[in-house]
Amino acid sequence: MKLYTYQRNSAGERVRIALGLKGLAYEYVSVPGLAEGEYRRINPQGLMPALELDNGQVIAQSGAILAFLEERFPEPPLLPADPVLRAQSRSFGLFIAAEMHAVTVSRVRRFVADELGAGPEGEALWLAHWTAEGLARLEAMLAQRSQDFTFCYGETPGWADLHLIPALRNARRFDVALASYERLLAVEGACAEIPAFQAARPEAQPDFISSDLSSRA
Amino acid sequence: MKLYTYQRNSAGERVRIALGLKGLAYEYVSVPGLAEGEYRRINPQGLMPALELDNGQVIAQSGAILAFLEERFPEPPLLPADPVLRAQSRSFGLFIAAEMHAVTVSRVRRFVADELGAGPEGEALWLAHWTAEGLARLEAMLAQRSQDFTFCYGETPGWADLHLIPALRNARRFDVALASYERLLAVEGACAEIPAFQAARPEAQPDFISSDLSSRA
Known part of the structure; x- marks a missing residue:
């Protein structure tokens, strides 16, 4: 492949x-x-x-x-066996892909800054808004879990985690403060130990x- | 449910x-x-x-x-049995959800018009750009199919089609011209005959x- x-x-x-x-x-x-x-x-x-x-x-x-x-x-498997945990993993991943990443990718940022004429300040406002709002909702999703896990939705890393790690990297690149998202940071810490995450x-x-x-x- | x-x-x-x-x-x-x-x-x-x-x-x-x-x-099933057609159906749906819908939903449009100060004209430019660019890529995806189908990826309606129909409805609402997307319009015509699409x-x-x-x- x-x-x-x-x-x-x-x-x-x-x-x-x-x-x-x-x-x-x-x-x-x-x-x-x-x-x-x-x-x-x-x-x-x-x-x-x-x-x-x-x-x-x-x-x-x-x-x-x-x-x-x-x-x-x-x-x-990347997804848990339980049907509802599978659905929550997919939902968490889709939220990152559609509601956070899709609105902050470079072609969208460029359109905001250049075509809409919002400039670098408008672009920074845009990035901060969607990233911080998104992270708050991700943290709320993990807070609603029926139990705490080492990773987002289980004791092995998978679908939700592999969406979260690049999203946290982007948030840092966009200078968004992360300290209050303790559940997200705990998952990030666990993923940092895993070779597949390191190699990616x-x-x-x-x-x-x-x-x-x-x-x- | x-x-x-x-x-x-x-x-x-x-x-x-x-x-x-x-x-x-x-x-x-x-x-x-x-x-x-x-x-x-x-x-x-x-x-x-x-x-x-x-x-x-x-x-x-x-x-x-x-x-x-x-x-x-x-x-x-909503998805075809063939692994590559399954993947293409999901890809088509995700493109609509993430690259078209996520950037044109009302909360994003409001942020463009109000928070970025682009106003109604900026909002119209934004909608026209992402919708027209998206539709052109959807049409190109269908043009690359290995064979023509009645629906996007098969002879029965499913995953890709149920993403396409609301996207075409939005495009009309945003006054985007559709006449050149003949493959998309052919699928829309076929879906219009199906009770599940009518009822939705x-x-x-x-x-x-x-x-x-x-x-x-």
């Missing part, structure tokens, strides 16, 4: 974590290194990541890739550039 | 269609009719829809509700107000 991604691509990091948790080898393809127009030919959505199967078929959208991996390579970080990717660490671009 | 939704809630319409396709009865709860704060207590995400099971457990996010229904009530329309809901038909609010 080939994964089309980029070191700082949050949705790609979710898939990298999943591939690592399932012990699946893959070829890393850095999308910014492709020729102009080539990626859109491979993935008409034009967004990262995309997974190319060995037969050449391509799957776009991290949530669809994760569901494919879970069905094709069920062990170890931007810094561990072949196209990482150290100067990017402090940049929002 | 109880579905917390509202007539014009697009994500809720997806679930209403799914419930109809699977022949499942449910109680319709109109969220604007609830007391202040009550819905946030039921669903800490605060967004519509949410599905309350008969044991009182609540699932938020339409994608998580759809996955729950597909696993709990597998017949008739805003006009068929108990809280429909006829004056809403032409409003963007």
